[in-house]
Amino acid sequence: MDIKELVEIDGSYLEGGGQALRNALSLSSILRRPIRVVKIRANRPKPGLANQHLHAVNMLRDITNADVIGNALLSTELEFRPRTIIGDMYREDTHTAASITLIYQTILPVLLFAGRPSRVDVTGGTNVSFAPQVEYMLQVLQPNLKRFGIGFELKVLHYGFFPRGNGRCQLDVEPVRQLSAGQFLDFGQPQTVDGVAFCAGRIPMSLATDMQETATREIHKLWPYQDCRIQVIKHSPDKARDNGAGIVMVAHTSTGCVLGSSALGQKKVLADMLGSEASSQLAGYMSKEICVDANLQDQLIIFMALASGCSRFRTGPLTQHTRTAIYVAEKMTGVKFCVDINQSGQTVVSCEGIGYRNEFIQRNE
Numbered sequence: 001m002d003i004k005e006l007v008e009i010d011g012s013y014l015e016g017g018g019q020a021l022r023n024a025l026s027l028s029s030i031l032r033r034p035i036r037v038v039k040i041r042a043n044r045p046k047p048g049l050a051n052q053h054l055h056a057v058n059m060l061r062d063i064t065n066a067d068v069i070g071n072a073l074l075s076t077e078l079e080f081r082p083r084t085i086i087g088d089m090y091r092e093d094t095h096t097a098a099s100i101t102l103i104y105q106t107i108l109p110v111l112l113f114a115g116r117p118s119r120v121d122v123t124g125g126t127n128v129s130f131a132p133q134v135e136y137m138l139q140v141l142q143p144n145l146k147r148f149g150i151g152f153e154l155k156v157l158h159y160g161f162f163p164r165g166n167g168r169c170q171l172d173v174e175p176v177r178q179l180s181a182g183q184f185l186d187f188g189q190p191q192t193v194d195g196v197a198f199c200a201g202r203i204p205m206s207l208a209t210d211m212q213e214t215a216t217r218e219i220h221k222l223w224p225y226q227d228c229r230i231q232v233i234k235h236s237p238d239k240a241r242d243n244g245a246g247i248v249m250v251a252h253t254s255t256g257c258v259l260g261s262s263a264l265g266q267k268k269v270l271a272d273m274l275g276s277e278a279s280s281q282l283a284g285y286m287s288k289e290i291c292v293d294a295n296l297q298d299q300l301i302i303f304m305a306l307a308s309g310c311s312r313f314r315t316g317p318l319t320q321h322t323r324t325a326i327y328v329a330e331k332m333t334g335v336k337f338c339v340d341i342n343q344s345g346q347t348v349v350s351c352e353g354i355g356y357r358n359e360f361i362q363r364n365e
């Protein structure tokens with residue numbers, strides 16, 4: 001594969017959302033391969049770059065000293081030619097409720113391959129729809145990425161919700177020499193369920209309590225002796241200015257699997273519906289004994305493609321997001337993903353990664 005050749009990514013393929021763009025940008029930056037992404041977010045009601053994507057593009061432009069064409073709101077085509085990776089302190093204010101965790105999803109893989117540690121401070125939304133809630137990133141993504149040898153610290157300085165945003169987080173990234181292959185095959189036995197049911201602003205504490213009680217009751221219906229400790233939190237005004245509510249649940253197993261589920265408060269949606277939505281997702285994962293939840297699937301693909309050795313995970317049905325992430329990873333790196341579905345409906349995804357080495361760390365030695 002000619003590493004300097006421009007790769008064209010079709011943003012309308014499969015999921016047709018921001019996932020293809022984010023993964024293409026991250027891999028382009030890491031491998032220093034120029035890309036052109038066309039038909040960006042073609043399957044979304046408002047196609048093209050939204051705020052979240054534009055901020056991620058511009059942050060990566062600065063991190064990689066890239067030449068960029070098409071970095072404007074609603075742009076449906078983008079050309080990105082990165083030059084390097086600069087580990088440093090970065091600060092971005094989206095002035096909206098753009099998902100902070102999705103901006104991190106684009107930037108974290110890149111800064112792992114910088115020559116020194118970085119801090120990325122972003123203002124936007126911490127708990128918004130169609131994106132990982134910040135608690136999911138902390139309690140589910142972080143422990144799972146440890147299996148690839150990835151270390152990051154995430155601090156929530158302020159929580160922020162749709163429509164105003166005003167959330168603020170700090171991500172500290174430690175570079176790696178090379179990623180290890182991650183194994184997520186052995187479910188073991190369910191051990192504990194924990195998590196958080198929160199509310200903020202004018203939303204009463206009783207809503208968080210109701211979410212927690214419903215979620216706990218439903219887990220206990222299926223596993224009466226299951227240790228289930230969901231914290232109920234009302235964020236203080238110095239931690240969250242606006243109204244917001246949600247629940248994130250996390251299951252831990254005896255073999256170290258960490259699976260998450262969540263629901264976000266919305267107008268006219270009752271607390272027990274939110275508690276029930278999160279607990280039924282989690283109960284589904286636990287009863288099928290899978291190791292990777294439906295949302296984590298697509299978030300692991302990029303690391304599997306870059307790691308040294310064969311990574312494998314056991315999950316439920318593959319999501320369109322995951323298929324999209326596989327399409328991008330295969331096109332950008334040349335790896336091949338294998339997808340096997342067994343009789344009980346579990347899917348095993350495996351991939352021999354390219355064993356990408358951090359050239360900045362090797363060079364400094």
Ligand SMILES: Nc1ncnc2c1ncn2[C@@H]1O[C@H](COP(=O)(O)OP(=O)(O)OP(=O)(O)O)[C@@H](O)[C@H]1O
Binds near residue numbers: 020298
């Ligand atoms: N509840 C959730 N918990 C954890 N991760 C989530 C959750 N909902 C979505 N995600 C993750 O967020 C990402 C969303 O990708 P998607 O392509 O849909 O985003 P987007 O393009 O930025 O938004 P849009 O849907 O507006 O195009 C995926 O990685 C998905 O797994």
